[in-house]
Amino acid sequence: MDEMGPIVPQSPCRAEIDLDAIEHNSRVLTRAARGARVMAVVKADAYGHGAVPVSLAALRGGADALGVTTIAEALQLRAAGIDSEILAWLYGVGDDVGAALSADVDLAVPSPGHLDTVLEAARRTGRRARVTPKIDTGLARSGVTLEEWPALLDRLISASEEGLVEVTGLMAHFAHADDPGNPVIDQQVARLHACVAQARERGLECPVNHHANSAATLTRPDDGFEMVRPGIALYGLNPVDGLEADLIPAMTFSAEVLMVKRIAAGQGVSYGHTWYAPHDTTVALVAAGYADGVWRLLSGGLDVQINGRRYPNVGRVCMDQFVVDLGPDPGEAVRAGDTAVLFGDGSDGGPTAAEWARSLGTIHYEVVTAVRGRAVRHHVLGTRHAPDRRKEGST
Template sequence: MHSKQALLRDFVADCGEDAGISDPDAMVQTDRTMVQDPTMAGSVAVNSPAAQVETVIDLDAIAHNVRVLREYAGDAGVMAVVKGDGYNHGAAQVGRAALAAGAVELGVTTITEALDLRAAGIDAPILSWLNAVDADYTAAVAAGIELGVSSVWQLRAIEQAARATGVTATVALKVDTGLNRNGVSDMEYPQVLALLRELVDERAVRFRAIFSHLAHADTPQHPGNDRQRDRLLDAIAQAKEFGLEPELAHLANSAAALARPDLTFDMVRPGIAMYGLSPLEETNFGLRPAMTFQAQVVLVKRVAEGEGVSYGHEWVAPRDTTVALIPAGYADGVFRPLGGRISVRIGERDYPSVGRVCMDQLVVDLGDDATGVAEGDTAVLFGGGPGQTHPQRWADLLGTIHYEIVCSPRGRVVRRYVGGGACS
């Protein structure tokens, strides 16, 4: 194995600054393949056997998708949203690839997520917008995290953290323009502005941005999108009445960034599109799915006609056949209701699952074409490659969205990285 120090020097020399990496010890890359190490904030290359079940994350696909989004954004910047551990793709690794491909900052929900990115050596701007009363605002201010403000109490908490650290806090006002979740309400907004004015004058706080979130972005022409745009403009105008001029305004998520150029403002905040999944059913916008969910075949065996397979024998072999055992079940993110309803790709062929999905395994019927399948072969559950089941297929079967599908692999699933992102 190459020395860690040499690899880090090479990486940082090639793309560390572009990727917003200030601490090279946060990551190691060997042969362009990385495996997540749960004891580190970054990734570490290891010489180990292939995992029984894994997600393979293509960082080149992430970089490609960011470049697509940059084209749609025009003059607006791109904030790469890496909340939820990068939609289960790995926040730090995705964040580095996105920044190197031209994103200007990262977005997360919690302070903990933001601090993890700092610990991983990423010093690019990071916005955190959803935090509880007892969140560590002091650590966030000290680390230079931009904090979304949705209430007077939250702004007071940030004020206290700024005074405790002696560091000017950076804030962004999140205004509720109609989604009615997180965000400053119309009634409280004047109070927030008055307090913010005081804190800006005292240089306890830097006012960076005003932003909001769309309720109907996946229906681009819905009139609610226009109403929310107008309400955001009104909120900006109201802030200016207090002498508060935001440096940035942003509203557009993935769908709006791709389909409503009039809503880009100064920056867009793509999430799901960056991972290669289209927020709109009618087109994929040239996006490339970044996650492949796969497992090794652990057993190939004959099953006689009339014999049942898996719990409850919900499937009985209609003929002498051969089945393959895949070591992935609902503990790994393969939803139990998918039993007997999905196909698994082994080599160049799709094979139907049969019987119930169990906690640890599922079974596929190889039929008469068993000679080309052996223990150790790779079985793709879903992915974005040619012929592979798209995550949307699982979503359709389950009555959900592809966001939930890519967020589902968990437990024993090992995350592995391929590609060099924008540094290839």
Template sequence: MGNTPDMPDSRPGDYPSNDRDAQRALDAWPGGPETVVDLDAIAHNVRILRDHAGDAAVMAVVKADGYNHGAVAVGKAALAAGAAELGVTSIDEAVALREAGITAPILSWLNDSSADYAAAIAADIEIGVSTVSQLRAVEAAVRSTGRAATVTLKVDTGLNRNGLSTVEYPQALAELRALVDEQAVRFRAIFSHLACGDEPEHPTNDLQRDRFLDAIAAAKEHGLEPELVHLANSPATLTRPDLAFDMVRPGIAVYGLSPVPELGDFGLRPAMTFQARVVQIKRVAAGEGISYGHTWIAPRDTTVALIPAGYADGVFRPLSGRFEVWLGGARRPNVGRVCMDQFVVDLGDNAADVREGDVAIMFGGGDGEPRAEEWAARLDTINYEVVCSPRGRSIRRYAGGAG
């Protein structure tokens, strides 16, 4: 993807809301960190996921502001590329998508009994119910608004996070049956979430499938016929077609990162590039130390470049001396400690290829560029956390025309 973005983000808060705000941020922090999100890559990834889904529909998960890529822009790009629905955690996230003009079905599945279910009903948000108390709170919102709610049951089949337990499930079905009979609730779906989807052959996947089938059968015994059922996350979408059911729910794969890196990239294209511009180049003599604590001493006369991004912006301090950037057509190693708002790279014998203002790519998806997976491996974490890390002064921009 190119390094020149063409559309600023509309996200409130720390991110610029329009061109003028974006320019002010750049003026205040010249050359500072930015994430460039390639919407054409998002569309490409959704098309790959559609192919793997077969006859099943695709729900693109855009929670946590689209895994830090921008929920509105990603959601629109995903829907344009053939996703049928969007998924988020909170009602607030769902309502924000509606306010941005998205009319496709949206499921919100992580709320407690005090959530604003009236707002969800007003915005035609599909409400994921994980406890009997939540179902009763939805009922109260129906009574207060005089409008029917669309409800989906989330059943816990073994992940043991949110979801109706086997103890509560019969009571939830009985109460839901009464609400459906009253036409106070539209019963749309049953879904669950895999604990070991990133290990395709793990026996827990089959155990959860069987429990999921039991939950569907129990609902039907109560006369509750779901319009659709869904279980598969990103890895299951790509590796377990037997778990596709009526719809798949990919998250990280939408953003071009492999959910099972050891099996390859599945043809996905990373959508995020995290970059900053060189603000200074200087010569350093042999024997001189770099950055706090002088953890790196120049073994020879060399040239270094200063990059204005640090741990306040999402460059993890534990990566100090353990990562590279793509700069001047080559990988350049970080030397010395990562600071709050800057780090240093060694240009070695190829300093002539780099000028002040050149773009240093910390991770991206282009040929030769470091990948988010590399950071994840060095940090003993997952690529999800890495793409969620750019923050603070980091400005988000968009490239591509899919949105």
């Protein structure tokens, strides 16, 4: 024990975030945008990667603006000293958005009721609101319907003339961008262009309009809007199956091997004994479970990589731990204290978040954002991509 008290061991599971990979991916997306501005989407704590360090890396890579869902997310970035353009697009009609206006946070306007909320705050605070009307071009989620648009446009013109709002442009969300040949995409693009044209004909400049997510940024560079809004590709995860894109997955999820032990043929492993050893074998206990983001549904269906070799999980994934089979004669290949990579960039044949997504019947968005609980995030600069610049910090 030292003067500061006992040293508390670190969590045995961690998510390492390669900020050089984030910066690299931002550059890839900036090139793909072909002159359009880039809004890096860092909502949901940057898809579980850490909003502040990821935002800074994305901006270093050429992003012009940041996109979040909630006002609280935007204010977190402002509190960290980030002064770039930030757009927030999810808030309630009963919310007080005055803090957003005071912090120079742009707000989406997805309904007439949301415009009421913004105008009330602008009048009360004396701050002109920078707004981006969100049009429902076909996703049928949030957004001003095409039927509501003419009346809302009238109100926006009046509010602009009154000095209450500055309309920065219009936005929308795609329904099928991950299926590049889907005809709905062209319909949505045409609808947003039509709304922009109507606004400009009425005197609203709408200088920066955006529809493209990651998939459209990489597959539809000629849609004609002034900004793109990539999310998942920023984190190195491919938004379209089979698409060739120079993206580097930024998150490596790993955990410590707590022990290695021999078990006899016929021994059941973990809760419910869903797996029995077919012969005498050696197993290792890995210190992560479903409380940390290792889905119980993956039980018996995931591999880990330890010291360059893949080993299968056997038995059920538990809340805090799971077991892998090392085989009957692993020798000294795995020892307590070694690191088991649960998923990473896959460059050395290791498991990836995309593999987990396929096993779970979901998308890699859900896999990386589900890493939680005791999984401490470590942000690194200069990993194998630039070994002479290695730095590290944890959050």
